[in-house]
Amino acid sequence: MNTELDILLVEDNQDDMDLALHALKRGKLANRIFVVRDGEEALDFLFCRGAYSDRSPERPPKLVLLDLKLPKVDGIEVLRQVKSHAPTKTIPVVIMTSSKEERDLVASYNLGVNSYIQKPVDFAQFRETVQTVGLYWLVVNLPPVAEENHHAAEHANAKH
């Protein structure tokens, strides 16, 4: 599975997953999406271990859409691990969740989340939001070059 990947969608709920995928597809962003169903799987995927040990760490996803309420390992923990390891640090992580609990927001930003989005109940809004986020991170935003991974990631954070 060493294919070029744009988005890693971490979502345990089938409905949410379908809605998200629907929205992304409408925005022509659904071609290179990979979906994992829990936090552990997400971490395995990102750190290329377990079921995904054959994956090359040199090809990280361009965007991680992370739900917070996840089985096994929750979104915050996933975020922490991602943001506390050099190879994954620079991967833009956008939390998309139902709640906007203050403590979640605070924790997320403290851990270096790149964006935090509450999923609107209204589907039109949801779709627009998802498309905006995808477009932004995949098209508008410039990722760091692989060789200066570390510095570029920091730069990207600061800029955001």
Place this chain on the structure above:
Amino acid sequence: MQWWQQLVSADFMPHGFCYMWNPHVLWLNVISDALIAFSYYCIPLILVYFIRKHRDLPFNRIFWMFGTFILACGTTHIMEVWNIWHANYISAGLIKAVTAVVSVITTAMLIPLVPQVISLPERAHLQEVNRKLQEEIAENKRQESIETPLRRRITFGFIAAILLIILMVLSYWQSSRQASEDADWVAHTYAVMDAIERVSKHIIEMETSARAFSLSGENILLPHYEAARKAAIGDVEELRHLVLDNPIQEQRVGELERQLRSLQQFASTGITRRRDRRTIPQPEEIHESEHLMEAVRAITLTMRAHELQLLETRQQKTAAAQRLTRIIIVLGIFIGAGLLALAQVAVNRSIGASERTRAQINQLNAELEQRVEQRTASLKESLTDREKGLKEIADQKFALDQHAIVAFTDVQGTITYVNDKFCAISKYSRDELLGQNHRILNSGYHPKEFFKEMYHTIANGKVWHGEIKNHAKDGTFYWVDTTIVPTLNAAGKPERYVAIRADITERKLGEEALREAGQLLLETQRLAHIGSWAFNLTDADRRLTYSDEMYQITSLSPDTPLSLESTLVAVHPEDRQTVQHWLDANILGTDQTGSNQLGSNQGELDVRLMRPDGSVRYVSMRCQVHYDAAHRPIRVSGSTQDITERKLAEEQIKQLNDDLEIRVIERTAQLEAVNKELEAFSYSVSHDLRAPLRHIAGFSAMLVEEYGATLDTGAKHLIERVQAGTQKMGLLVDELLNLARVGRHAVNRRPTDLNTIVAEVIAMLAPETEGRAVEWKIAELPQAECDGVLVRQVFQNFLTNALKFTRSRTPAVIEVATREDEDEGQTVFMIRDNGIGFNMKYVGKLFGVFQRLHSTDQFEGTGIGLATVQRVVQKHGGRVWAEGEVDKGATFYFTLGAGKHAALKANGTSAGGQL
């Protein structure tokens, strides 16, 4: 008597014969002698008066001798007058002899006195100047004192003279009346004697005629007889008439008549016999006749003698009366003349005295001038002294009036004088007081016995002293320290009372206050269970004194001898050591070393006492050491408070506190657990309740998109309803979560600019106002100490509501302002709109969760907004309320903090709660 008779009735010729009874010579002598005698009698009287007035006169005895001598001389002159009519030369001689003796003795006594008399004027002269000076000084006074009695004496003399003249006139009148009466009597006597003569003559004629006829028978004799007989009877009748006033003579007349009748009968018998029988009387018959005639003669003789004797007696009486009259007249003239002379002398003397005095004054004036000048200094000095004295008295009176309250009363207690201070303190005017009885000031404070005792004292002439509470006119009371001094009259009875008083009201009030303070202290000690004690270090016996409450606290009996050691028995046995140490350190130590071991003059100790019944009391002891100027301890005063109740309460509180502590910990743990659960709940709600909604909304939208072409209009409408439901549900969940979040949110107060917040909220609401005429009236808001995040929600809710409920208004007027609540001392925020308002009877529902006054169709909303507002305001300790009227708009008020009252009331109760 014989001798005296001899002397007065010796057969000398009266001296008047020597003057040949020439009236001129006689009266010249009489008057001269009388005047001399009168003068001589007056001189001794004057001398006596003079001697009596000058008891210190030297030669007192010689004056008496002079008096006697002159009196005797006067008497000789009286005798001279007497002898002009009565030849009493022997008496006169005797009196002269007495006079001579007295004269000789006087002369004899006078001779040895001559040198003394000669020396007398010199001594008198020596005293003269001084005397004259004194006279001059006393002139006016003396003049008065002399003239008054003199005038009185002159008046008296004139009155005496007039009385004398009246006496003389009366006497003369009486005398002349007497003389006239006497002359009548003499005439009467002569008439009686004449009648007797005639009776006897006619009886003799009758008898002789009768006898002659009887002898001779000559008829010629018979008419003689008849005439004599008739005359005799008529004479007897006349005589009887004359002597009617004299029973003796009348009786004799009766006898004479009887004899006459007998004689007549005898004669008639003899005549008849001679005529008829021609017989002559027998010798025995003649003898009989002679006998009868003898009797008649005897009677007439006796009667005549009697009359003569009467006549003599009357003549003597007349003569005596005439003599007395003469004497009275003479003496009266003398005495009257003497009185006049005396009056003249007195007047002359008075005039002379005043003239002399005036002359002396004139004469002495120059001398006096000198002396006055000489003595000006001393006089001035003495005058100054006198003035000084007067001034001093005035000053003293002034000073007394300044200091004291002075009043005079008469014995009835009526006020006769008051000074200004009296008026000032009694608040009465002087007019109101004078004439009033002192009782008007009676305050009724003193018992009747008090005043009874006072009046008894002063009525007995004694000084009374005491303190009186009086009643002033305005109803206030005042105390006076009073001294009442009775002024006594000559009889030693009080005639008035002088009362001097001093205002001691303040002192009395002070005393009362002190007494009350003392009472209050005792009361306070009793109520507070604080006893006080004192320990005198300077006393030889080092006395310990207790207040009453100390005995209550220690349960010691009041007759316990007090000492530091003896009182230790009241202390709990376990604490005695402690107390002993404390005493040693604070008191006994102090005594010995000069300063206590604590290094301060105060000490405090809590100990237990044990009562005889075994009950334990807690007391707190405090003491303070007092030092003299040399920092030597002199006294220790202390208090002992029974703090048993407090101790027990404290222990109870401590126990309760401990219990409470545990309960708080338990409750806190419970609350924390609940909080955690709630948090977990709301967290999961936040995540899990929204997700299905999103799914419903999402999939229904997808359904329309994907299969819209195949769905008819009804199906599409239904799907729209589903989507609207999800929208609403989403909103509800969001707001509920918000409310819960606010509840959990810790208020983070900091100075916040509310103007900014309001501006931001209005900006945020801009889309809502699109196409509407909205007039914002935003006042300048103060900076507030609050949590900006939460307060933003408040304004957001209020302003959203305002916009929502003014939708029908053009323009919509929304006002944000503040006002100051003076009572609570805080700022009240106010949001007013001109919207549809509300009915005040539902005002209680406004702030409840899910409470709505309008259907969702009319005005969208969840019913959570104002509940959130209330939560936020309560979390700030403030209040929120509303006023409104249907169709007239609504006003919402809130404060951000507890007001004064609310702070007091709500102290300790937590505002707001947990969702």
